[in-house]
Amino acid sequence: xxxxxxxLCSLLLQEHFGEIVEKxxxxxxxTGSQSLRVIAxxxxxxxxxxxxxxxxxxxxxxxxxxxxxxxxxxYEAQCSRVLRMLRYPRYIYxxxxxxxxxxxxxxxxxxxxxxxxxxxxVKKVADRLTETMEDGKTMDYAExxxxxxxxxxxxxxxxxxxxxxxxxxxxxxxxxxxxxVVNEKDMYLVPKLSLIGKGKRxxxxxxxxxxxxxxxxxxxxxxxxxxxxxxxxxxQANLDRFHQHFRDQAIVSAVANRMDQTSxxxxxxxLRVSEVTTPSGAPFTQPLSSHEIFRSLxxxxxxxxxxxxxYLTLLADDPLEFVGKSGDSGGGTYVINLHKALGSLATATLxxxxxxxxxxRCARIFRLVLQKKHLExxxxxxxxxxxxxxxxxxxYKMLSENFISLQEIPKTPDHAxxxxxxxxxxxxxxxxxxxxxxxxxxxxxxIERRQxxxxxxxxxxxxxxxxxxxxxxxxATGAEEAQLQEIEEMITAPERQQLxxxxxxxxxxxxxxxxxxxxxxxLESYIESTMKx
Amino acid sequence: MAGNKGRGRAAYTFNIEAVGFSxxxxxxxxxxxxxxxxxxxxxxxxxxKTGEGEDYMLALKQELRETMxxxxxxxxxPEEKQDIERYNxxxxxxxxxxxxxxxxxxxxxxxxxxxxxxxxxxxKKTKDTGKDTSLTNTExxxxxxxxxxxxxxxxxxxxxxxxxxxxxxxxKEGDDDDEDEAAEQEEYDEEEQxxxxxxxxxYFEDGDDFGADSDDNMDEATY
Numbered sequence: 172x173x174x175x176x177x178x179l180c181s182l183l184l185q186e187h188f189g190e191i192v193e194k195x196x197x198x199x200x201x202t203g204s205q206s207l208r209v210i211a212x213x214x215x216x217x218x219x220x221x222x223x224x225x226x227x228x229x230x231x232x233x234x235x236x237x238x239x240x241x242x243x244x245x246y247e248a249q250c251s252r253v254l255r256m257l258r259y260p261r262y263i264y265x266x267x268x269x270x271x272x273x274x275x276x277x278x279x280x281x282x283x284x285x286x287x288x289x290x291x292x293v294k295k296v297a298d299r300l301t302e303t304m305e306d307g308k309t310m311d312y313a314e315x316x317x318x319x320x321x322x323x324x325x326x327x328x329x330x331x332x333x334x335x336x337x338x339x340x341x342x343x344x345x346x347x348x349x350x351x352v353v354n355e356k357d358m359y360l361v362p363k364l365s366l367i368g369k370g371k372r373x374x375x376x377x378x379x380x381x382x383x384x385x386x387x388x389x390x391x392x393x394x395x396x397x398x399x400x401x402x403x404x405x406x407q408a409n410l411d412r413f414h415q416h417f418r419d420q421a422i423v424s425a426v427a428n429r430m431d432q433t434s435x436x437x438x439x440x441x442l443r444v445s446e447v448t449t450p451s452g453a454p455f456t457q458p459l460s461s462h463e464i465f466r467s468l469x470x471x472x473x474x475x476x477x478x479x480x481x482y483l484t485l486l487a488d489d490p491l492e493f494v495g496k497s498g499d500s501g502g503g504t505y506v507i508n509l510h511k512a513l514g515s516l517a518t519a520t521l522x523x524x525x526x527x528x529x530x531x532r533c534a535r536i537f538r539l540v541l542q543k544k545h546l547e548x549x550x551x552x553x554x555x556x557x558x559x560x561x562x563x564x565x566x567y568k569m570l571s572e573n574f575i576s577l578q579e580i581p582k583t584p585d586h587a588x589x590x591x592x593x594x595x596x597x598x599x600x601x602x603x604x605x606x607x608x609x610x611x612x613x614x615x616x617x618i619e620r621r622q623x624x625x626x627x628x629x630x631x632x633x634x635x636x637x638x639x640x641x642x643x644x645x646x647a648t649g650a651e652e653a654q655l656q657e658i659e660e661m662i663t664a665p666e667r668q669q670l671x672x673x674x675x676x677x678x679x680x681x682x683x684x685x686x687x688x689x690x691x692x693x694l695e696s697y698i699e700s701t702m703k704x
Numbered sequence: 705m706a707g708n709k710g711r712g713r714a715a716y717t718f719n720i721e722a723v724g725f726s727x728x729x730x731x732x733x734x735x736x737x738x739x740x741x742x743x744x745x746x747x748x749x750x751x752x753k754t755g756e757g758e759d760y761m762l763a764l765k766q767e768l769r770e771t772m773x774x775x776x777x778x779x780x781x782p783e784e785k786q787d788i789e790r791y792n793x794x795x796x797x798x799x800x801x802x803x804x805x806x807x808x809x810x811x812x813x814x815x816x817x818x819x820x821x822x823x824x825x826x827x828k829k830t831k832d833t834g835k836d837t838s839l840t841n842t843e844x845x846x847x848x849x850x851x852x853x854x855x856x857x858x859x860x861x862x863x864x865x866x867x868x869x870x871x872x873x874x875x876k877e878g879d880d881d882d883e884d885e886a887a888e889q890e891e892y893d894e895e896e897q898x899x900x901x902x903x904x905x906x907y908f909e910d911g912d913d914f915g916a917d918s919d920d921n922m923d924e925a926t927y
Binding site for chain 2: 186187188189190191192208212220223225226229230231236238244260261263264267268271278282283284285334347348351403405447448527528530531536552563567588655677678679681682683684685686
């Protein structure tokens, strides 16, 4: 973990869970796994608070625990999972675009609570939706659970590891911590629940669950003592699946930009067909024959088979190699080279960063080195067609910022500079790492700036909140227009202006955080897929 | 070689012209300070993306941040008491719903102390032994006391008593032992009660008022 990442984790934890959790979490990130007592001792926090903080962190899947020998339980923070908190708005928005408001609320509740049982989610979401609806209308539980089932079928939500059922006959003291078991088969299996009801009421009907003995009992809301049918089966948002979706979206839009809408639609179809069959970390999708692709094209899309074949040949011939031809059987089988695609996207990101930071002439040199792999200084000057002095200047600038690296090849073993080749090259992986690190740093800076802005104007914000509360309560009691006006004038014009500025600044900083995270996503996916090979 | 080097000029093993300095040109100064915190940028940053999606995500982000603060997972630091109670504290007070973690999924040491104690093998042992002694010895002691009251002080009567109970060789010392044990038993009870009380306080009062040292003391209590 780099310092920048730890700093960012600390800011995120503090913003989401408060100071105490932040202290414990950052301590765990810094030191690795530790036991409860050591944490309490090293952080100088009372045991009770450490316990509470750990409970929160475990609930949100940010900390895992493991039983070591002699029954000591050690806790370990998941740093990369903490950083995912930056992406929560994007996950929720994706769920909204795919499964409308119900999906949005389901994913939001899961992210807010870390993990929940299905019945709790359905109830909460139905209640929340009912609240937003007009009077007299209610949200059906069945509808919410349908959406939930669809989310589970498409793997956007998954089961948390289960606590295995314990036998009471087991002699001796119970283990100090439960061992959680992942059941691969049931990961996305929705328990058969009879969640029938509307709005806030809830009743159940006959249930014919076969595989789930717990779900068999009918339940009544009036009796709280009744066991919950899916007790112990917790669900969490499957972030990897979301990432897969983001990646696919990025590839599709890249193809659309490079070629045209039709080809992007073909790529989208290929990705959709292989969505569930391809594991999320695979470098290629499953090979698809052109017939299969033709059959799976969306109904509204009228492309003749010949045209499709032409498109596929064109895509396969493209130098970026998003689509590759894996065989000739069945009219040609095609795959999508996910690894190459991510590499191209990361390279494009690097290129555009160079362009925006150093200008287009630097970008020309950068692309040149990228394309020719290794170049001597003299060659760079000549090929880029930039005066030698300027070219050197630019090259050194990029070298010092670590976008370009230098490879020495000595002719003699003494590494004498006069008898050494100096080759300039772009190491995409290390440049991507450097840029990723910078992104973490900038997000931490953005958050700090936002907190500073808010803190500076704390009084003003509190005042405006108070005035708003008063106005709202007066409106509720039916006050006169003049009175309301009077209260509104409690905030003076310059104050109003200051509030406006603050709001604009905070919005800008927040939006930047979200958009820097998009770059982080691309770079991380690329690094991850490269490391796997 | 030495001719083109000039007095006081550092000698380089390579041709400086290769790095872009013409002959006789002054080399830049050595940088001795870190780069500025807010360096000038040659190029203006590109404007942020805007659109419906971006706006919605922005709203989601801000809403999420607010909601997180109202969730039970947000643990607030106990703030120091202010001399003057601020008026708005009274009505701005956030309502938080109760959160009961699923203890089955958590290590046992996470549970609040009460349950831990009952489940702990150590405490069980002490309790068991305590019960045993109380069952056998308190009866003895009671009987003894009764008989002592009847017969008055006397070692012989004690011995007789002991004979009745079937322990012939018991002498005064044994008697003392018994009493000691009884006293110890009482101590146990006191301690346990104390601790349970302590525990209850810490549990319901959120434990915030207890410093780290009070916790330590509790943990080190002997059984």
